[in-house]
Amino acid sequence: MENILEVKNLTKQFPGFALDNVSFTLPQGMIMGIIGENGSGKTTTIKSILNIYTNYTGEINIFGLNNKTNDEAIKENIGVVLDDTFFPEILKVADINKIMKGIYKNWDEALFHKYLTDFNLNPKKMIKTLSKGMRKKLEIATALSHHPKLLILDEPTAGLDPIARSEVIDLFQSFIEDASCSILISSHITTDLEHIADYITFINAGKIILSKPSNELLDNYGIVKCNEQEFLSFNKSDYLKYKKNRYAYEVLVPNKQAFKNKYHPEVIDNITLEELMILMIKGEG
């Protein structure tokens, strides 16, 4: 399978924070979710991929091309939703179409208007009059209307109500039906990623702590719930992290089945991405 995105040893220094040797690959036709707490380096990674940040080391290839030397050709095929940047608010929704026609060779006016209709966006409205959710939908419509091959989305579902989130997730899933298209998506709403992501990359304090196919992660990782006596019987190499609650321990194990066979614990639950994040960041061990 061809890789649509390759990030190799990406390092970026800031005063008090560094993105440290971040590496991952996104195969064609797949969705990769990036998770991590605020300030962990998700947006820095995305901004480096898009050359919004320039002063970094490492190598980034998109569609097999170096992102620095082929910037314009690559961006013709990328659709982007960023967390807090968009068109100036004094423009009207319809103005976006007029502007984008002069920017993307493949800009599809009819498709943009179809999204506006589907999302109930009034072309005559000024961007500043839109609610946060409607504005996000407009950003997504704009990102999709030039038939990109790769979507790079930083918190695309933030501010959307559950119905709108479900609509947007469906839209991403239909986008990926074309096997040549891929999505890199960072989100705090980990349940969204559980539904759509084929790969999960977890960044913490500027470092990748795991990057795996999501089914491997969700099928193999588990949480053992036990008392102190049981916990003390576990070998440290068989679990990753633990959290001591008031009455019990929660122990993160990388291989549920192997752990079950070795220790026969009473309760071993499937893990959610949220639990994984909390235990990996806040857990001990």
Next chain:
Amino acid sequence: MKGLIKKDLLMIKSNFKTLGLVFIIYVILAFQGEMDISFAIPFLGSMIMMSTFSFDNLNKWDAYAITFPNGRKNIVISKYLANFLFVSLLSLIELVILFIIQFTEHKLNPQVYFTIYTMFFATILFQDIIYPIIFRFGIEKARIAIFAVIFSLVIILIGLVKLFSFKFLASLLSIFENHIFLSLTLFLIILTLVSYKISKKIYLKKEF
């Protein structure tokens, strides 16, 4: 790049009413021959165009624009071109209005056309000085620089007059008298190119 220029022009659309009002006042005053506000129009246009930087800054537009397939260089060019086109358009409208007034009053005076060109020149000169500062420090900090630039220019002019006297400066300018239009245009082109090169260098390295 066409899209980027269009974006700036669409952004100033809301100021068209204000501009229309200024033009009406201008026409009334020009017909009465009481006051010449021709100097204000291209400059006002340039200031309106400069407000696009504020809106860009407010919505962190630059980071978004960099994700488009236009390249950073064209983002800079588009800012210069949008301002040039807008100021040129305003100067042209002014020229037409003035010509109509003079034609109807049978008082054709070529000197006033040169005044319009001088104001066009001053406005672009202002852009050439201020745009690299905006690209380097952002519009908010550049506002202070705008006043500093105007103040410095006035001080320099007063200083020159004090040092060399008006007559000497006038005689210096008279060297170019026969080719003043050409000399000013050439100077403006060179200055704009230098200004653009500096802005481009700043913008290519800038992180948003």
